[in-house]
Amino acid sequence: MELNIPKLPVGDGIEAFINFTTDHFSFITRAISDITETGLDALIEGMLFFNPIVLILIFTALIYKFSTRRIAISSFAGLLFIWNLGLWEATISTLALVIIATMVSVAVGVPLGITAALYKSFHRVLMPILDFMQTMPAFVYLIPAIPFFGLGPVSAIFTTVIFSMPPAIRLTSLGIQQVPTELIEAADAFGSTKKQKLFKLQLPIAMPTIMAGINQTIMLALSMVVIAAMIGAGGLGGEVWRSIQRLWMGRGFEAGIAVVIIAMILDRVTQKLSEKK
Numbered sequence: 001m002e003l004n005i006p007k008l009p010v011g012d013g014i015e016a017f018i019n020f021t022t023d024h025f026s027f028i029t030r031a032i033s034d035i036t037e038t039g040l041d042a043l044i045e046g047m048l049f050f051n052p053i054v055l056i057l058i059f060t061a062l063i064y065k066f067s068t069r070r071i072a073i074s075s076f077a078g079l080l081f082i083w084n085l086g087l088w089e090a091t092i093s094t095l096a097l098v099i100i101a102t103m104v105s106v107a108v109g110v111p112l113g114i115t116a117a118l119y120k121s122f123h124r125v126l127m128p129i130l131d132f133m134q135t136m137p138a139f140v141y142l143i144p145a146i147p148f149f150g151l152g153p154v155s156a157i158f159t160t161v162i163f164s165m166p167p168a169i170r171l172t173s174l175g176i177q178q179v180p181t182e183l184i185e186a187a188d189a190f191g192s193t194k195k196q197k198l199f200k201l202q203l204p205i206a207m208p209t210i211m212a213g214i215n216q217t218i219m220l221a222l223s224m225v226v227i228a229a230m231i232g233a234g235g236l237g238g239e240v241w242r243s244i245q246r247l248w249m250g251r252g253f254e255a256g257i258a259v260v261i262i263a264m265i266l267d268r269v270t271q272k273l274s275e276k277k
Helices: 010-048 052-066 069-084 088-118 120-135 138-149 153-177 181-189 194-223 225-231 235-246 249-276
Strands: none
Touching: 010 088, 010 138, 010 153, 052 069, 052 249, 069 088, 069 249, 088 120, 088 153, 088 194, 088 225, 088 235, 088 249, 120 153, 138 153, 138 225, 153 194, 153 225, 181 194, 194 225, 194 249, 225 235, 235 249
């Protein structure tokens, strides 16, 4: 049974907004696309410049410095396994995409989280937007990315940033709000300014929670690699997507296992960084 009332033009309104933005602000999206693509290509070429075994040893040394010997040894074995599967270049492409998407998400998300924690009116406006971003199916984010940036890795980075940013904002705001009021009052009693309270008290105490948010952001960014492959992201997601299209079951699982290995390495390292903070 259908309702006998006019349909609200929600879809038409969204389409008109996207068309208007594309027609009048395409020079901005093109500039962002060029800069992002240049940075992504430079990062990928820079990492592929090294022999895989050299880069694996560099990664292992960095992981050992920021985590533990056990995680470093496991990571070394996992990266060697990925190389053995013939997925090294795809892994580097995925890693570069995740690094850039995470850097943008954190650079935008953490300041927004700080602002939301300090100003209640901004918090009230921001939270429903984050609810919208987190509950919207990830595939929907691919729709506006294509007219803005075209097919390719830049659109993939755009969708990944939108999808993975909310935890960085939420947990930054939560961490600052959970700073004990007694400490805030003590800082006020000693005449601390807002800037001194933020950088010398609130952010250091909130850092474990902020790092947990960054960890979640990285995990969500990795979860987008297969979905983003539908618009030309390439990398391990591209391998999975190609395997689905051609029914290469073994190859698809190999790429999936490589994604899991990268996710476990990044998860363990960021967890250890959080504990050290």
